[in-house]
Amino acid sequence: MSLTRIHNLSISLDGFGTGEPQSADAPFGHAGERLHEWMFGTRFWDAGGTAGVDNAFAERHSHGIGAEIMGANKFGPPGWQDDTAWKGWWGPNPPFHTPTFVLTHRPRPSIEMEGGTTFHFLAAAPAEALETAREAAEGRDVRIGGGPTVVRDFLAAGLVDHMHLVQVPIVLGRGVRIWDGLEALEDAYDVEAVSSPSGVTHLTFTRKAGS
Template sequence: MSLTRVHNLSISLDGFATGEPQSAEAPFGHAGQRLHEWMFRTRFWDQGGTTGVDDAFAERHSVGIGAEIMGANKFGPPGWQDDPDWKGWWGTEPPFHTPTFVLTHRPRPSIDLEGGTTFHFLDASPADALEAAREAASGQDVRIGGGATVVRDFLAAGLVDQMHVVQVPLVLGRGVRLWDGLEGLEDSYDVEAVSSPSGVVHLTFRRALA
């Protein structure tokens, strides 16, 4: 069976994956782009970027992925459901290149865009969304793309097989936390930590074998 994976999920030292308030002008709230600067410096993001530890982790993001699941707040700013012309942040050719399932309480018809990305809008539980994504993935893995609330819901439901979290050395103090309600999560996973010269720590979680 295909795996369910999380990649390149950046969090602050106090566990926040985004700041607040989120808006069209500030998708990550007061955090800005600070949580993701480590990735912007890599060759995965920019051909002229670095090729070290950060790049090695970042590039795993797209390998073997056949579908993605994301939350409403990743697809657009608050209120995007009221704009029938909103097609996501990424323009006419989004970077996913797979069927992509957006979880929202206000579904709309699917959108086909260039490069192989089709956005499907579902009002579904994590288990039901994963079933739909696995069918669309044709045997490849399914990526849980975020934001933090969606990742947390899939973790709480026991549906994540592998997860890559990047701890960034900054304190946000407020926003959306990843770890709330997940006490004891480490008991279900083998956890490894790799420090990078950039100052971030790459945490990998792999479901522990029974």
């Protein structure tokens, strides 16, 4: 069976995956771009970037992925459901290149974009959404793209096989935390930590056999 994977999810030292408040001008709230500066310096993001540790982890994001699941707050700012012209943050050619399932309480017709991305809108619990995404992935893996609330829901449901978090050395103090309600999550995973010269720490969680 295909795996369920999370990649390049940046969190602060105090565990927040996004700041607040989110808006069209501030997708990550008061966090700004600070959670993702490590990635902007990589060759994965920019052809002129570095090819070191950060790049090696970042590149794994795209390998073997056949579908993506994301939350409503990753697809757009509060209120996007009322804007029939809204097609996401990413322009006409989004970076997913697969069927992409947006979890929302207000589904709308699918949107076919350039580059192989088609956005589908689902009102579904994590297990049901994953089953739908796996069918679309045709044997390849399914990526849980975020934001932190969706990641937390899939972790709580025991549906994540592999997770790559990037702990960034900043303290946000408020926003959406990844760890709430996930006490002793580490018992189900083998956890590895790799430090980078950029100052971030890459944390890899791989589900233990039988967990």
